[in-house]
Amino acid sequence: GNGGGNNLEGQIKIDGSSTVFPIMEAVAEEYLAENPRVRTTVGVSGTGGGFKRFIDGDTDLSNASRPIKTEEKEKAAAAGIEYMELQLAFDGLSVVVSKENDFVKDLTIEELRRIFLTEGGVTTWQDVRAEWPAEEIKIFSPGTDSGTYDYWNEVILEDKEMRRDAQLNENDNNLVTGIAGDKYAIGFFGYNYYIENADKLNIVAIDAGEGAIIPTNETIESGQYAPLSRPLYTYVNVASLQDEAVYNFVIFMLENAGDLSEDVSYVRLPQEKYDEQIQKIKELRN
Amino acid sequence: METVIAKNKENKKNTQASNTVFKVNDLNLWYGEDHALKNINLDIDEKKVTAIIGPSGCGKSTFLKTINRMVEMVPIVKTSGEISYRGRNVFDKDYKVEELRTTVGMVFQKPNPFPKSIYDNIAYGPRIHGIKNKKTLDEIVEKSLRGAAIWDEVKDRLHENAYGLSGGQQQRICIARCLAIEPDVILMDEPTSALDPISTLKVEELVKELKKDYSIVIVTHNMQQAARISDKTAFFLSGEVIEYTETSKLFSNPDDQRTEDYITGRFG
Amino acid sequence: METVIAKNKENKKNTQASNTVFKVNDLNLWYGEDHALKNINLDIDEKKVTAIIGPSGCGKSTFLKTINRMVEMVPIVKTSGEISYRGRNVFDKDYKVEELRTTVGMVFQKPNPFPKSIYDNIAYGPRIHGIKNKKTLDEIVEKSLRGAAIWDEVKDRLHENAYGLSGGQQQRICIARCLAIEPDVILMDEPTSALDPISTLKVEELVKELKKDYSIVIVTHNMQQAARISDKTAFFLSGEVIEYTETSKLFSNPDDQRTEDYITGRFG
Amino acid sequence: MKHIDQNKLNQKMKTRLVVNKFYKGLFFLATMFGIAVLAILIYRILSQGIGYLSLDFLMNFPSRRPEDSGISAALVGSLMLMVVVIPVSVLLGVGTAIYLEQYAAKNRFTNFIQTNIQNLAGVPSIVFGLLGLTIFVRYMSLGDSLLAGGLTMSLLILPIIVVASQEAIRSVPNSLSEASFGMGATKWQTIRRIVLPAAIPGIITGSILALSRAIGETAPLIIIGAATFAPFYPQSLLDQFTAMPIQIFGWVAKPQAEFQYVAAAGIIVLLIILLLMNSIAVFIRNKFQKRY
Amino acid sequence: MSQKTNSVSVRQMIQSNKKNKGSLRIIESVMPKLFLTCALISILTTFGILFTLIFETITFFKEVSIIEFITGTQWFPFSHSSPSYGILPLISGTLLITVIAMLVAIPVGLAAAIYLSEFATDRVRRIIKPILEVLAGIPTIVYGFFALGFVTPLLKNFIPDLSIYNALSAGIVVGIMIIPMVASLSEDAMSSVPNAMREGALGLGSTRLEVSLKVVLPAALSGVIASFVLAISRAIGETMIVALAAGSNPIATIDVTQSIQTMTAYMVQVFGGDVGYGTTLYYSVYAVGMTLFLFTFVMNLLAQYISRRFREEY
Numbered sequence A: 001g002n003g004g005g006n007n008l009e010g011q012i013k014i015d016g017s018s019t020v021f022p023i024m025e026a027v028a029e030e031y032l033a034e035n036p037r038v039r040t041t042v043g044v045s046g047t048g049g050g051f052k053r054f055i056d057g058d059t060d061l062s063n064a065s066r067p068i069k070t071e072e073k074e075k076a077a078a079a080g081i082e083y084m085e086l087q088l089a090f091d092g093l094s095v096v097v098s099k100e101n102d103f104v105k106d107l108t109i110e111e112l113r114r115i116f117l118t119e120g121g122v123t124t125w126q127d128v129r130a131e132w133p134a135e136e137i138k139i140f141s142p143g144t145d146s147g148t149y150d151y152w153n154e155v156i157l158e159d160k161e162m163r164r165d166a167q168l169n170e171n172d173n174n175l176v177t178g179i180a181g182d183k184y185a186i187g188f189f190g191y192n193y194y195i196e197n198a199d200k201l202n203i204v205a206i207d208a209g210e211g212a213i214i215p216t217n218e219t220i221e222s223g224q225y226a227p228l229s230r231p232l233y234t235y236v237n238v239a240s241l242q243d244e245a246v247y248n249f250v251i252f253m254l255e256n257a258g259d260l261s262e263d264v265s266y267v268r269l270p271q272e273k274y275d276e277q278i279q280k281i282k283e284l285r286n
Numbered sequence B, C: 001m002e003t004v005i006a007k008n009k010e011n012k013k014n015t016q017a018s019n020t021v022f023k024v025n026d027l028n029l030w031y032g033e034d035h036a037l038k039n040i041n042l043d044i045d046e047k048k049v050t051a052i053i054g055p056s057g058c059g060k061s062t063f064l065k066t067i068n069r070m071v072e073m074v075p076i077v078k079t080s081g082e083i084s085y086r087g088r089n090v091f092d093k094d095y096k097v098e099e100l101r102t103t104v105g106m107v108f109q110k111p112n113p114f115p116k117s118i119y120d121n122i123a124y125g126p127r128i129h130g131i132k133n134k135k136t137l138d139e140i141v142e143k144s145l146r147g148a149a150i151w152d153e154v155k156d157r158l159h160e161n162a163y164g165l166s167g168g169q170q171q172r173i174c175i176a177r178c179l180a181i182e183p184d185v186i187l188m189d190e191p192t193s194a195l196d197p198i199s200t201l202k203v204e205e206l207v208k209e210l211k212k213d214y215s216i217v218i219v220t221h222n223m224q225q226a227a228r229i230s231d232k233t234a235f236f237l238s239g240e241v242i243e244y245t246e247t248s249k250l251f252s253n254p255d256d257q258r259t260e261d262y263i264t265g266r267f268g
Numbered sequence D: 001m002k003h004i005d006q007n008k009l010n011q012k013m014k015t016r017l018v019v020n021k022f023y024k025g026l027f028f029l030a031t032m033f034g035i036a037v038l039a040i041l042i043y044r045i046l047s048q049g050i051g052y053l054s055l056d057f058l059m060n061f062p063s064r065r066p067e068d069s070g071i072s073a074a075l076v077g078s079l080m081l082m083v084v085v086i087p088v089s090v091l092l093g094v095g096t097a098i099y100l101e102q103y104a105a106k107n108r109f110t111n112f113i114q115t116n117i118q119n120l121a122g123v124p125s126i127v128f129g130l131l132g133l134t135i136f137v138r139y140m141s142l143g144d145s146l147l148a149g150g151l152t153m154s155l156l157i158l159p160i161i162v163v164a165s166q167e168a169i170r171s172v173p174n175s176l177s178e179a180s181f182g183m184g185a186t187k188w189q190t191i192r193r194i195v196l197p198a199a200i201p202g203i204i205t206g207s208i209l210a211l212s213r214a215i216g217e218t219a220p221l222i223i224i225g226a227a228t229f230a231p232f233y234p235q236s237l238l239d240q241f242t243a244m245p246i247q248i249f250g251w252v253a254k255p256q257a258e259f260q261y262v263a264a265a266g267i268i269v270l271l272i273i274l275l276l277m278n279s280i281a282v283f284i285r286n287k288f289q290k291r292y
Numbered sequence E: 001m002s003q004k005t006n007s008v009s010v011r012q013m014i015q016s017n018k019k020n021k022g023s024l025r026i027i028e029s030v031m032p033k034l035f036l037t038c039a040l041i042s043i044l045t046t047f048g049i050l051f052t053l054i055f056e057t058i059t060f061f062k063e064v065s066i067i068e069f070i071t072g073t074q075w076f077p078f079s080h081s082s083p084s085y086g087i088l089p090l091i092s093g094t095l096l097i098t099v100i101a102m103l104v105a106i107p108v109g110l111a112a113a114i115y116l117s118e119f120a121t122d123r124v125r126r127i128i129k130p131i132l133e134v135l136a137g138i139p140t141i142v143y144g145f146f147a148l149g150f151v152t153p154l155l156k157n158f159i160p161d162l163s164i165y166n167a168l169s170a171g172i173v174v175g176i177m178i179i180p181m182v183a184s185l186s187e188d189a190m191s192s193v194p195n196a197m198r199e200g201a202l203g204l205g206s207t208r209l210e211v212s213l214k215v216v217l218p219a220a221l222s223g224v225i226a227s228f229v230l231a232i233s234r235a236i237g238e239t240m241i242v243a244l245a246a247g248s249n250p251i252a253t254i255d256v257t258q259s260i261q262t263m264t265a266y267m268v269q270v271f272g273g274d275v276g277y278g279t280t281l282y283y284s285v286y287a288v289g290m291t292l293f294l295f296t297f298v299m300n301l302l303a304q305y306i307s308r309r310f311r312e313e314y
């Protein structure tokens, strides 16, 4: 691509979603190999935390695992931050239980709701389905600042309150450890964490009315794994695009996002989507 | 007091044959390379006060601490020779130091009461030896304090901290503490050197009193004191016993020129 | 050495009129509430050795430290009265202590060389007073070490640490260190009390030698020493000067009964 | 009546000696417990991490691929952090110690400073993180830069350095300063030429131990927001940075199991550095122990 | 004056050097002020901490009632609809960890102190003390992984019901981390008991154990207790171990097999996700930080009070 020219210098600050982090880290790493003098930092503040810094003008790119919210849009406008939304890959929120858990194979959206909501009134697995053991359910969830939580909150919880004894953790690996170590635990996180830890976890098929579906590259890309598959974004500050290094980086990112996403166990977008976005960036720049 | 006397009368009968408590044979001691005691031969008599004098660093304290094996606290110490206490070699493997030190009490140069009440100081010894009965302990405390001639001064403040006492009183508390376990021998290392003249006098009188019941070995740097209170005196010089004889003889008519030089103040 | 002598000859001319270096008038000193020096009146003669004796705690060290105002390092000290050094009151506001202490040197009870080389120990004083020239320093070091009668013992190891020396050598290093800034008066606080007899002898001889060039005030607990080396002796008792006179008179025929009691060993 | 029965006493003596022996063994085991834990901990980390430890690991920047990952950025970041921490904390710490030991009068105010320092030494490191975030990162607008991180760490270890330096200064015998004053030296001359040189081994030892604490601290850096992926060497004090504990923290959060081993390799490097610092400190302490 | 050495008299040289002593005088008066400034920085730091905490905590209390904060029994700040900010569960979690840690650190640390001070030979002490110092110098993040990766699986063998994140494992490891501190501070206190005291007791036929427990330990008691209190303070403030191994479940429980959350772990949780500046959540960290600070502050003062008030006079 035109990412070459290792005499480019500059500084790029990226922050935001932990879900998107592995993709962006891969992009930054590859970019660095070609442009060793561009100093790129990628933080992991969660989608919401990232947007706050983005709106403060602290960062050039903000990764997100959900689209920007209306109130965030308004704040950005108030702060005079112009941005552009870019999609990088697909993710499928994966609902998992421990490998030791031999009874939960699939769950309906309704059941998920009952398990995760305070008002669901469920405390043991038996309360969900009578044939399951009367053991207390332990719930693990990404922290409330994460886009993953927001997405879950929107499509599953419908903005009602999650059970208060849920363990919230910003660190997805802690969720993996927590769920893997407890036969009666359940939780959810990004597709790649499931793929990387498939040996420790059982995936739960989700039945949204059209039969139980498990997340795979195909079901996610096709949208069949609904409603839990979602696109992953990064938002770029338009003003930053004037900076040669940032511009160069964004182009490089879009050119390589497909391969790199798969590399880190996410699902690539159709190639036209990337080309279209590259086009838009180039137009913006001119 | 009565009991002590009773007991000791009894003892006297048993041991009348020999009136030697300690027999020291060819004792040598090294601190690492430093030969601190050289071929010491010396018998310590029962119910007598034996004084040890000599210039600083000649090994007086070392000798005293060897008798009750306190010197073993210094890790680099090596000894050879024999010290027999009432016929039994104190260096014997199965002679426990704790047993030896229970029968051979010690009073130190600087008064070192424990930071506890006077009562607890005295009761310490009996307690570790398993005496728990309150009444017995009370008796022992009173008897020991009387024995150390300090009962009247402290009887109303037994439960105050021993550190509230004057140096001389503290030293007598330490002597009382030692008496409480009814030792056979009492070793004293310059017991009055940290005391004022009046306290010194009191302790000296006490020593003279105590020898009725106990065998006493006393190290002193004060020759007048040795002359005043002891029956026999040993003169140490650079780790050797130069002369050991009746106190009156040693101070009036010593055999050795070095002894004479020392007691007339020509060195030390 | 030559320069010292030369210089001092010169000095002698200037000060021949008065041969008093220090005049102490009605000096009182308190440590907080504790009245440690009481109405001291005392003149210190030039090129003489003045000894100060007295029992422990009588204020000897305090008096010495007051002369060069070292006592002010204790924050609770209060003084009244006057000490005039060559006609100038040392308590004067504009009399800088550093200036005073440069002309009035001090040697302490325990040898206290700096943890530096012998050379750096001696050169310390000149250096802090701004003498940096290597050759000058070399000369001063040699001269001072000779003056303290230790040059021959250390001349081959000037750059070794002073702590490698024996106690007696260290003390002479301290004296040399003091000589290096060519003081006028030297104060010595029990300079031999930590030394063995042979080292003591050497230091005593040195003092006798030094008085040719310096005025010396020496505190000692050893009356024989005072008698051997001093010209005048002051006897202190509980912060007061009991008697101050020619040494020979004080030791043979003291005016005061307490002096007599002390020098004959009746107390202290 | 005789209070002490020789037979009983000897009987009792046997039990007492057995009890003594038993507890001696018990106390010894307790002492060994810490050492055993240390051994297990080191063994585990070595066995996990040694495979990833290589020259490449030391030279590489972080990577998404475990086998390409390296600690160099974090290592340099930690060292650069020290570039800020060492001058700031040591100068302030020794200065404070000199003031307290040599200049301060014994009054309420001095007492207050002293108490204050002791209290600061007990403030949890995460609270220092909040201080750094509020004052340096936000109020002084230093952002999550080396300077902000370094200043935060400096304040964190300042009390340790003060206390260690005070002890070192206090252990210089008074007789040495007296000798110096006795020659007409001024206070500062005495401090500079006599007290400080004699105290310096103690000061260095204490400072190294304090610095090794700063190198291993994680929580304050998390609070002030040291970056997770910063694949470069900081060029200036205002650059963002990553540090070893943060890098290790990041690796452990990775989905791939291999990164646990990478993290272990990172811990090995961190521990080696700490061990080196500790050994230097112990060496200095033993070498210069009590010479007066 | 001698001709051989061309030097003037030292006294004259000193005299003439005195003229350029002006700069010396200035240094002499500047230095104390400089050092005082250094000392003032430490006070400034304290004020900085207090100011920071108080200021932001007040902002927090404008949004959340202080009564709820102190008396509430629910800590659920993440809820979008109805967050609750009762700090009790966090305090309970903190205390639970502290108690477990102390149950490990005090007996083991004290026993080690007694061994080192009263039983060990000089050589053994010289070897063991530096090793313990190494143990104290290991970064807490390393201990955190150790707790999660080793101690928890180990305990799970005995307690199958153990949550993967639990108070027990974190508490034990915090305790282990603190052992060297208790051991070395207590050992210092015991070693400073004069030998005369030991000799006195040994001379009465005491065993080493009796000397240690009946004479030395009582004499050093205030120093020993002060070391405990400092250790408690340290346990309260410990962060990375609990953040990694104790979980993030703010419930008030005494069930040590459960996941809990401490004050420090909460702070890391929030900042690990870098909350936005200015939100209630953001300020809540300061309120928790303030509480944490008060706890440790009281402990530190207590430790100082104990060691000052009950300083032994032997």
Ligand SMILES: Nc1ncnc2c1ncn2[C@@H]1O[C@H](COP(=O)(O)OP(=O)(O)OP(=O)(O)O)[C@@H](O)[C@H]1O
Residues within 6 Å of the ligand: B031, B034, B036, B054, B055, B056, B057, B058, B059, B060, B061, B062, B063, B074, B221
């Ligand atoms: N713990 C020790 N380690 C090494 N050497 C020692 C020790 N204690 C004493 N010594 C040496 O043994 C010799 C005899 O010492 P000791 O204390 O027995 O003399 P002393 O006659 O009691 O002297 P003083 O009158 O000063 O008490 C001295 O040379 C001393 O240096």
Ligand SMILES: Nc1ncnc2c1ncn2[C@@H]1O[C@H](COP(=O)(O)OP(=O)(O)OP(=O)(O)O)[C@@H](O)[C@H]1O
Residues within 6 Å of the ligand: C031, C034, C036, C054, C055, C056, C057, C058, C059, C060, C061, C062, C063, C074, C221
């Ligand atoms: N720094 C101090 N603070 C308070 N009191 C002191 C101080 N130094 C000495 N004193 C008191 O002043 C009195 C005189 O002490 P000083 O040291 O001058 O006696 P000394 O004659 O030199 O005794 P020694 O022969 O023991 O050296 C003593 O009562 C002592 O307790």
Ligand SMILES: [Mg+2]
Residues within 6 Å of the ligand: B060, B061, B062
């Ligand atoms: Mg002795």
Ligand SMILES: [Mg+2]
Residues within 6 Å of the ligand: C060, C061, C062, C189
């Ligand atoms: Mg004196």
Ligand SMILES: O=P([O-])([O-])[O-]
Residues within 6 Å of the ligand: A016, A017, A018, A019, A020, A045, A046, A047, A048, A064, A065, A142, A145, A146, A147, A148, A149
């Ligand atoms: O970190 P998130 O992708 O869940 O915002």
